[in-house]
Amino acid sequence: xxxxxxxxxxxxxxxxxxxxxxxxxxxxxxxxxxxxxxxxxxxxxxxxxxxxxxxxxxxxxxxxxxxxxxxxxxxxxxxxxxxxxxxxxxxxxxxxxxxxxxxxxxxxxxxxxxxxxxxxxxxxxxxxxxxxxxxxxxxxxxxxxxxxxxxxxxxxxxxxxxxxxxxxxxxxxxxxxxxxxxxxxxxxxxxxxxxxxxxxxxxxxxxxxxxxxxxxxxxxxxxxxxxxxxxxxxxxxxxxxxxxxxxxxxxxxxxxxxxxxxxxxxxxxxxxxxxxxxxxxxxxxxxxxxxxxxxxxxxxxxxxxxxxxxxx
Amino acid sequence: xxxxxxxxxxxxxxxxxxxxxxxxxxxxxxxxxxxxxxxxxxxxxxxxxxxxxxxxxxxxxxxxxxxxxxxxxxxxxxxxxxxxxxxxxxxxxxxxxxxxxxxxxxxxxxxxxxxxxxxxxxxxxxxxxxxxxxxxxxxxxxxxxxxxxxxxxxxxxxxxxxxxxxxxxxxxxxxxxxxxxxxxxxxxxxxxxxxxxxxxxxxxxxxxxxxxxxxxxxxxxxxxxxxxxxxxxxxxxxxxxxxxxxxxxxxxxxxxxxxxxxxxxxxxxxxxxxxxxxxxxxxxxxxxxxxxxxxxxxxxxxxxxxxxxxxxxxxxxxxxxxxxxxxxxxxxxxxxxxxxxxxxxxxxxxxxxxxxxxxxxxxxxxxxxxxxxxxxxxxxxxxxxxxxxxxxxxxxxxxxxxxxxxxxxxx
Numbered sequence: 001x002x003x004x005x006x007x008x009x010x011x012x013x014x015x016x017x018x019x020x021x022x023x024x025x026x027x028x029x030x031x032x033x034x035x036x037x038x039x040x041x042x043x044x045x046x047x048x049x050x051x052x053x054x055x056x057x058x059x060x061x062x063x064x065x066x067x068x069x070x071x072x073x074x075x076x077x078x079x080x081x082x083x084x085x086x087x088x089x090x091x092x093x094x095x096x097x098x099x100x101x102x103x104x105x106x107x108x109x110x111x112x113x114x115x116x117x118x119x120x121x122x123x124x125x126x127x128x129x130x131x132x133x134x135x136x137x138x139x140x141x142x143x144x145x146x147x148x149x150x151x152x153x154x155x156x157x158x159x160x161x162x163x164x165x166x167x168x169x170x171x172x173x174x175x176x177x178x179x180x181x182x183x184x185x186x187x188x189x190x191x192x193x194x195x196x197x198x199x200x201x202x203x204x205x206x207x208x209x210x211x212x213x214x215x216x217x218x219x220x221x222x223x224x225x226x227x228x229x230x231x232x233x234x235x236x237x238x239x240x241x242x243x244x245x246x247x248x249x250x251x252x253x254x255x256x257x258x259x260x261x262x263x264x265x266x267x268x269x270x271x272x273x274x275x276x277x278x279x280x281x282x283x284x285x286x287x288x289x290x291x292x293x294x295x296x297x298x299x300x301x302x303x304x305x306x307x308x309x310x311x312x
Numbered sequence: 313x314x315x316x317x318x319x320x321x322x323x324x325x326x327x328x329x330x331x332x333x334x335x336x337x338x339x340x341x342x343x344x345x346x347x348x349x350x351x352x353x354x355x356x357x358x359x360x361x362x363x364x365x366x367x368x369x370x371x372x373x374x375x376x377x378x379x380x381x382x383x384x385x386x387x388x389x390x391x392x393x394x395x396x397x398x399x400x401x402x403x404x405x406x407x408x409x410x411x412x413x414x415x416x417x418x419x420x421x422x423x424x425x426x427x428x429x430x431x432x433x434x435x436x437x438x439x440x441x442x443x444x445x446x447x448x449x450x451x452x453x454x455x456x457x458x459x460x461x462x463x464x465x466x467x468x469x470x471x472x473x474x475x476x477x478x479x480x481x482x483x484x485x486x487x488x489x490x491x492x493x494x495x496x497x498x499x500x501x502x503x504x505x506x507x508x509x510x511x512x513x514x515x516x517x518x519x520x521x522x523x524x525x526x527x528x529x530x531x532x533x534x535x536x537x538x539x540x541x542x543x544x545x546x547x548x549x550x551x552x553x554x555x556x557x558x559x560x561x562x563x564x565x566x567x568x569x570x571x572x573x574x575x576x577x578x579x580x581x582x583x584x585x586x587x588x589x590x591x592x593x594x595x596x597x598x599x600x601x602x603x604x605x606x607x608x609x610x611x612x613x614x615x616x617x618x619x620x621x622x623x624x625x626x627x628x629x630x631x632x633x634x635x636x637x638x639x640x641x642x643x644x645x646x647x648x649x650x651x652x653x654x655x656x657x658x659x660x661x662x663x664x665x666x667x668x669x670x671x672x673x674x675x676x677x678x679x680x681x682x683x684x685x686x687x688x689x690x691x692x693x694x695x696x697x698x699x700x701x702x703x704x705x706x707x708x709x710x711x712x713x714x715x716x717x718x719x720x721x722x723x
Contacts, residue, residue: 035437036436036437036440036441037440037441037444038440126319126321126322127321130321130343130656197434197435197436198434198506200434201657204434204657205328205329206328206329206431206432206434206660207329207656207657207659207660208656209327209328275437276437276504277435277504277506278430278433278434278435278438278504278506278507278509278510279433279434279435279506279510280506280509280510281510281655281657281658282343282655282657283343283655284509284510
């Protein structure tokens, strides 16, 4: 009981998740700043932001539905954090696992976006509503290629359990090379999920202020910020587990270090991507996803089907 | 809103996309723009009237503060008009110095714009890079004039400060650095696919519309209007330097980027030529305190387009009338045309693409047509209305007024 609570609340559960979320947010912001020739924030900035927000008053617009407005961030955070428990980190074993949990993780990762939509919609501000509609429009564009590319990898590993997929690739590292296209698709789709440039359309500040987050303040905004950070870590961890889980076969401490290093590479790649591009328009984003990402992930799916037939 | 798909969204007067208060009310159908209502006037400062209350030299400093970016443009334009009325011959060297400052100002303004444009399309890296490079030219301006924004270089009949050989060496060094960097931006602008995707075909202003709406500056030149005051009606030392007027026929925001980036290259050329050709000589000629009666219109190619100043003198110490038409006023009507059938996401960049400077523009007094729910009252009508309004609420000032009248009579 105590061990389970420790695992859920402290390590590798909530506390570790939040800490790594804040650390990776710092790394992301610092890298982004350095690439742009700026100094960037000090290491404690993400934490300081959260503390500052926690000390501020929660303002709920009088026209908003207070229940939905307040619950949406909570839902979003819970879903993102829960998804983390099913991802094998370094021991070749996730906190909880069952056959088919990969579907659940993907499903849990969709919930934050839907929660943002609900929160934005019920805050009744024009900017928030436009932002939430954009968030859902974007969801329909990136979700399909993301699912297909991840499931293609699962297909080759012949399992619907994240743990088994990760172990399969850990024992057959060369198989990872087949999934390069799928990995690239998943990376780009992740940018959409995390609402980062070039897909930060739902929160494009020069158009719709902060999108769905416009009316949020204080603790609720802090929770939303934490959700976004958590989502980044969970998404990066998911990609690591599915596409290159090389730390799993190593001894615990070394495996953990390798896992963190892989996570770091993921986050750095995400920062680099968002440094070198401009924001797309929503119609261009949808078009890009269906014209390029979907065919690429379909190709990956077919490739893996053929490979599976040939190799087994 | 839930019941209908059409709705209106306010961009401004306070909005992250706008650097100055300005009202845009956009009618939307989903993400598509159906119509646009522009409201100017949040920044009215009464500069023209204030000029008429001050002496010429005071007015010159005031006019320099019309705009925070093209301050030299406005002050030069104003004193050119005054110098024309007074038939003052400005020394050659002063004209060259004015030209150098004008072009340095254009460089800083265009680099600033490039950064803002990058920010509007969510490309903050471009913003950070161009603004870093802009520091080079800001430092040069500070070196020459002692100021980064309002240079205070002009005075009637010449300039207040000299450009020394030491300055020239620094300027040339700065131009080399900037030219290299600008070449890189040209490369970025013409090759980075997300930029091209976001900018081409957006905010289209055809040649016909540009002429009909009387757009000026880079906005019109990007629509193929071959018009530049520096070449067509040369002032300062522009008749003695060689440069090309950049035009482009993309007619969209992308074209406006190309025009501005290429104009940067021309500006470096002009600054270099001026530095080499600058003759020796005095900086100012003596100017009488009183300007003879007369009137003049002065034109000036500011970074944003043609700036027009009208000055009327009655022979006194103060100008009788000053009229300033900033380039943004000429361009702002074109925005409506550019945004027709556009996307909401394109709105910030299309507005930014005319390089608007709203506080420079806001000096119009317009009397709105009375709407159904509003009526125009004369002053005495308004007074009567006020008295009646208060009386209806039990406040009667009649007794008080009588008392005052009696007091006044006693005095």
